[in-house]
Amino acid sequence: MAITSANQLELLQTAEAVAREKMIDPALVVEAMEESLARAAKSRYGAEMDIRVSIDRKTGKATFTRVRTVVEEEELENYQAEFTVEQAKQYMEDPQVGDTFVEEVPPVEMGRIAAQSAKQVILQKVREAERDRQYEEFKDRAGTIINALVKREEYGNVIVDVGAGEAILRRNEKIGRESYRPNDRIRCYIKDVRREQRGPQIFLSRTAPEFMAELFKMEVPEIYDGIIEIKAVARDPGSRAKIAVISYDGSIDPVGACVGMRGSRVQAVVNELQGEKIDIIPWNEDQPTFLVNALQPAEVSKVVLDEEAGKIEVVVPEEQLSLAIGRRGQNVRLASQLTNLDIDIMTEAEESARRQAEFEERTKLFMDTLDLDEFFAQLLVSEGFTNLEEVAYVELDELLVIDGVDEGTAEELQARARDVLEAQAKAALDNARSMGAEDSLIEFDGLTPQMVEALAKDDVKTLEDFATCADWELAGGWTTVDGERHKDDGVLEPFDVSLEEAQHLIMTARVLLGWVDPAELEAEAEAEDGEELTEEAEA
Secondary structure (H helix, E strand, O other): OEOOHHHHHHHHHHHHHHHHHHOOOHHHHHHHHHHHHHHHHHHHHOOOOOEEEEEOOOOOOEEEEEEEEEOOHHHOOOOOOEEOHHHHOOOOOOOOOOOEEEEEOOOOEOOHHHHHHHHHHHHHHHHHHHHHHHHHHHHOOOOOEEEEEEEEEEOOEEEEEOOOOEEEEOHHHOOOOOOOOOOOEEEEEEEEEEEEOOEEEEEEEOOOHHHHHHHHHHHOHHHHOOOEEEEEEEEEOOOEEEEEEEEOOOOOOHHHHHHOHHHHHHHHHHHHOOOOEEEEEEOOOOHHHHHHHHOOOOOOOEEEEEOOOOEEEEEEOHHHHHHHHOHHHHHHHHHHHHHOOEEEEEEHHHHHHHHHHHHHHHHHHHHHHHOOOHHHHHHHHHOOOOOHHHHHHOOHHHHHOOOOOOHHHHHHHHHHHHHHHHHHHHHHHHHHHHOOOOHHHHOOOOOOHHHHHHHHHOOOOOHHHHHOOOHHHHHOEEEEEOOEEEEEOOOOHHHOOOHHHHHHHHHHHHHHOOOOOHHHHHHHHHHHHHHHHHHHHHO
16 A cells, blocks of 8 residues: 555545544544554664654645654664764754754555554554543443443343443342343443543442432432432342432422322332332431431330440330341341441340349449448449449539438548549559559550550550550541441540540650650641631631
8 A cells, every 4th residue: 555646535534434433533543544654664764763654634645754853972872763963963053952853755655564554553543542532421420320222141240332332230230130131221320430451441330329319319300409418328229228318498398209299209219120119218417316217117215326436226115126127137227327327226125124234233333342232332323323433533512412421421432432443543553564564654644554554465565655556446446347337446445535535645645755746736736727717617
């Protein structure tokens, strides 16, 4: 193939035809042709030469040029594409390092192999351009619903045609055991779009909670308009789901709007999700109230929330227990996902038995440590005292409200409690020292002797050891693995040390050791305060 006047216009016609077919920019096809011609010319003139080809966008004429760059003499490596300032003076006036000299060279005759190579280059460039176009088209559509046509099934995964390419609905993203035949219409949620070596990969889902949210947005105009907001969705795909909604217009009931006239709106979503039962729940900022709603249709007697642990205890009547838990734990599992809390469900009888056990344990504590009879110890527990510290350091007036306790008795109680606490502290300190705890840790402000003892047992024996700890190692915390929350026990967790307190103690130790500059901490604190004020002002 020779680039002659007879086929110059044919180049442009071919480029336009390919561009139309692949729905890409014709300029990209022309650039691919220029590169393929340049590659063919290099095989003729020499691979080390810098040969470039330019195709006129109007006439189709291909111009072949050789480019040489002026470089320093000591940097000259490629004699075919570079030359020194002295050598360049033969071709240029006043050459400078970095200047280029361009000269036209005769066009090349393309043999069969060169033509095949050029074709491969063009096809590769066109494929890359097509992939880029597909990625650009779909990257902004992630998070939306798409209608597709089933092409085939591979190992349980469904390959679908999305117009500009293919997408995949993986086996674990299908609802239940649903199956599809070629040319079936399917509606899916675009979960992710990735740019990979083999081209853009579009991953679809029918099990994602967001799929249900988007379906409701399509069926409920108030959600689309922003009057009603979907705050949370939890699904057991194909079986049951819970969706929490809130209305920003007092005259519109969010649950009623989502259900629709005679259930028409929610039924349209149910039909799309293969009969998946949907509980529509009013969202509430108050977590215990929201949880009571989320556990519907079960009735809840009492809710106890532990915000720090992200855990909640729910007490239900005996006859409501199986309803609250649901078949195979489905109801409580979905409620937990919806509220993002760990939920412990117990009956009223179980809760009563637990409270009785706690009462007896505290009664025994006061009997053994303060040398009290059972009746008097029970009086203390009934008044809300849970430990020796509360008895020892509470205001005297709080002890005087107990029946039969006068000022002398109250002072005696406090004296006994303080004596026991001092003895326990001394024993803890002696034990910590015997395990190797150093004075730098023992004298550190903020740690009790019992805390030092617990740290020493965990092999934290110096202030340096303490300063290297993480806050969760001291206060404990929660880790989410595969969607399940796991408890991380903290060394100082039995002493009710919070994460914030642990952070403060660790940072104080680092400052004392000179690891951290206090001025930097103050600057960071001021910057955080400034950001919070800005966010509040914007809100």
